[in-house]
Amino acid sequence: MRLHLPCPHCGADVVFRSPALPNRVCDACHTMLVRSDDGVAQLGIAAALPFDVSPVRIGMRGTADGGGFEVIGRVRWSWSDGAWNEWLLLFDDASTAWLGEAMGQFMLLREHPFSEVRSKTLRAIAKGEPAQIGHKVELFGRKLVLADAREALCITAEGELPFTAPSGWRVYNVDLRGSDGECASLQRDGSTVSFYHGRYVTLADLAPRGLRAIEGWSLPGYAG
Amino acid sequence: MQAEAPLSPPPAPAIRALACPNCGGTVELRAAGYTVHVGCQYCGSILDATDGLVKLVTQAQTALAYPEIPLGTRGTLFDVEWEAIGYLQRSQNGAYRWDEYLLFNPYHGYRWLVNARGGWSFGTMLTRVPTMQTFSTYALDGQSYTRFFRGDAQVDRVVGEFYWRVTVGETVKTGDWVRPGFMLSREANDREISWTINQWLPERDVVAAFGVTPAARVWPPLPHQPSPWGAWLGKGAKIGGIALAFLLLVSLLLSGTRWLASEALPVAVDGREQSATIGPVHLVSRWQRVRVRTTVPRLENGWVDLDYSLVDRRNQQVYAASGAAERYEGVDSDGPWTEGSRDSDVSIAGVPAGDYDLIVEYKGNRWSQNDTAYPDGGWMEPTNAPQIVVELGTGTLYAGNFLLALLLIAFPWFVGLMLHLRFEKARKEQSDFAPAASGDGDD
Numbered sequence A: 001m002r003l004h005l006p007c008p009h010c011g012a013d014v015v016f017r018s019p020a021l022p023n024r025v026c027d028a029c030h031t032m033l034v035r036s037d038d039g040v041a042q043l044g045i046a047a048a049l050p051f052d053v054s055p056v057r058i059g060m061r062g063t064a065d066g067g068g069f070e071v072i073g074r075v076r077w078s079w080s081d082g083a084w085n086e087w088l089l090l091f092d093d094a095s096t097a098w099l100g101e102a103m104g105q106f107m108l109l110r111e112h113p114f115s116e117v118r119s120k121t122l123r124a125i126a127k128g129e130p131a132q133i134g135h136k137v138e139l140f141g142r143k144l145v146l147a148d149a150r151e152a153l154c155i156t157a158e159g160e161l162p163f164t165a166p167s168g169w170r171v172y173n174v175d176l177r178g179s180d181g182e183c184a185s186l187q188r189d190g191s192t193v194s195f196y197h198g199r200y201v202t203l204a205d206l207a208p209r210g211l212r213a214i215e216g217w218s219l220p221g222y223a224g
Numbered sequence B: 001m002q003a004e005a006p007l008s009p010p011p012a013p014a015i016r017a018l019a020c021p022n023c024g025g026t027v028e029l030r031a032a033g034y035t036v037h038v039g040c041q042y043c044g045s046i047l048d049a050t051d052g053l054v055k056l057v058t059q060a061q062t063a064l065a066y067p068e069i070p071l072g073t074r075g076t077l078f079d080v081e082w083e084a085i086g087y088l089q090r091s092q093n094g095a096y097r098w099d100e101y102l103l104f105n106p107y108h109g110y111r112w113l114v115n116a117r118g119g120w121s122f123g124t125m126l127t128r129v130p131t132m133q134t135f136s137t138y139a140l141d142g143q144s145y146t147r148f149f150r151g152d153a154q155v156d157r158v159v160g161e162f163y164w165r166v167t168v169g170e171t172v173k174t175g176d177w178v179r180p181g182f183m184l185s186r187e188a189n190d191r192e193i194s195w196t197i198n199q200w201l202p203e204r205d206v207v208a209a210f211g212v213t214p215a216a217r218v219w220p221p222l223p224h225q226p227s228p229w230g231a232w233l234g235k236g237a238k239i240g241g242i243a244l245a246f247l248l249l250v251s252l253l254l255s256g257t258r259w260l261a262s263e264a265l266p267v268a269v270d271g272r273e274q275s276a277t278i279g280p281v282h283l284v285s286r287w288q289r290v291r292v293r294t295t296v297p298r299l300e301n302g303w304v305d306l307d308y309s310l311v312d313r314r315n316q317q318v319y320a321a322s323g324a325a326e327r328y329e330g331v332d333s334d335g336p337w338t339e340g341s342r343d344s345d346v347s348i349a350g351v352p353a354g355d356y357d358l359i360v361e362y363k364g365n366r367w368s369q370n371d372t373a374y375p376d377g378g379w380m381e382p383t384n385a386p387q388i389v390v391e392l393g394t395g396t397l398y399a400g401n402f403l404l405a406l407l408l409i410a411f412p413w414f415v416g417l418m419l420h421l422r423f424e425k426a427r428k429e430q431s432d433f434a435p436a437a438s439g440d441g442d443d
Helices: A120-126 B203-210 B230-254 B399-429
Strands: A003-006 A013-016 A023-025 A031-036 A039-045 A061-064 A067-079 A082-091 A096-102 A105-112 A136-139 A142-161 A170-177 A182-189 A192-201 B016-019 B026-029 B037-039 B046-048 B055-058 B074-077 B080-092 B095-105 B109-116 B119-125 B131-134 B137-140 B143-162 B171-179 B182-188 B193-201 B258-266 B274-295 B302-312 B318-332 B335-341 B343-366 B387-395
Touching (some): A013 A023, A061 A082, A082 A142, A096 A192, A105 A182, B074 B203, B193 B203, B274 B302, B274 B318, B343 B387
Antiparallel strands (some): A003 A013, A023 A031, A023 A142, A031 A039, A061 A067, A067 A082, A067 A142, A082 A096, A105 A192, A142 A170, A170 A182, B037 B046, B037 B143, B046 B055, B080 B095, B109 B119, B137 B143, B171 B182, B258 B387, B274 B343, B302 B343, B318 B335, B318 B343
């Protein structure tokens, strides 16, 4: 159920679309808010997003896996060798997915319970062991390779999110890649492990509408 | 209820300007948010520009690079506008230098524009991994690529921005596999392996897109440069084949002889020369081949000399030809034998239309006056009423015409084939996996 509330910090109207997404950054004052039965709590101010030329923005719509979605949130992460965006997609059936954007490429990932993952290697990483890049892992009957592993630092966030994403939050992030564009990602935060699985996509694959307009660049032919 | 997201916010600016911490020059960031390292175009320092926090990484390189395509230049390739935002000069341990431009479009991501020895390629980073087929081939999307190079690539000079931490001197292991028009490249360091598909670009496309100066002919060709004769040969073989089949059909259909006149002439038994005129014969085509066939039904151990004169009634122009029919037979230790034939067939080419008379001069001969082999005295006995039958007709095509057409069509194709083989030889000789016997290219 969609819930409209005034921001406890600035009074602007804030929208919580789903109880599954209790976290929200106020669009007006960037206060991080958490909704609970007791009301809306404030968790400080989110850092300003650094300037970028990402073609995705909150409010962009598109289709994937046969369903329509809207971009409703974003977390920006960095590591020693750069930064990337994770956009939260809310589908018409209320499911969510992440659109990872790094180096001009996009990954569409959905969260899977880590209990479904049988791989001994990934289980060991979840328990705190470092990932060995290049190791092969069998996942849902297919071979993937440990492509990258790094400590990631949350820079900031905007919009609605399933978790709080404070600046300075550190997680251990492992990326896996298959031969046909398949990919997966494991995030370890202390003893908490999240697991995401999906594939590389292009923006054109998502038939996007409401792409961000960028000065001096004409919208692409695939924009709806 | 207010709108949750503004429907059309003002366009976001595309460029962010930074001040180089080393020289103070203004460095423009064209892929903010993606860019990690920037090489300052004024002093050559490398800056870390992740999320707008500018830090000096390495101070002023020894030599500045001046890319032929100035950074910030835009050009359209494959119907998408690209901006050149980064430039790398790379080499294999200092040799075989080549240039790489990083192209960017916020809606299409990154591509590479590579210039090696004056030839251009368009590179796209792969998100899928090619599969090894055999020890020398890789497969991607159903296409097979054959190994060509392997070595190291190092970065010698850097200007502009990149989505990774670029450093001068950084080295990767490289491997290249090719098929006509495409090269599959693998770069590996101790951290990761990445694959790129490079599509060969005709120079005119890059000249049109980025205004580069045309280079001299690239020779030897690039590893994945398609032979300019390859497609032509295939098409030529197809078109030439169809043309020849058509010609063959036409010549078969039309090359039959149309007989216009036929006359039996008696042969004088005393063997004197005789003359007869057949005609008039009307020839209708503008030009034609006239065929004269003379048959001697009972020719045995003898011959008939034949001289023909085809005379144009209009201007007495003469077209002459001659022939002979001769035939011998006998019996020896191997049994009975025959030699020669009972008819003579001659043609006169290129006869114009008109009314003609054919004058036939002929003389019968026999080998032996007193041939005992023939109880009736041989073919020229008066009782045998010796005669010749002269027929005159026209034909439209020679088999020779067909052969000439075959040569005319096939000759340029064979020249193309030679050029194609020369191109492919020069191309393959560059490979690290070329047969050991190959020397340097012939040019």
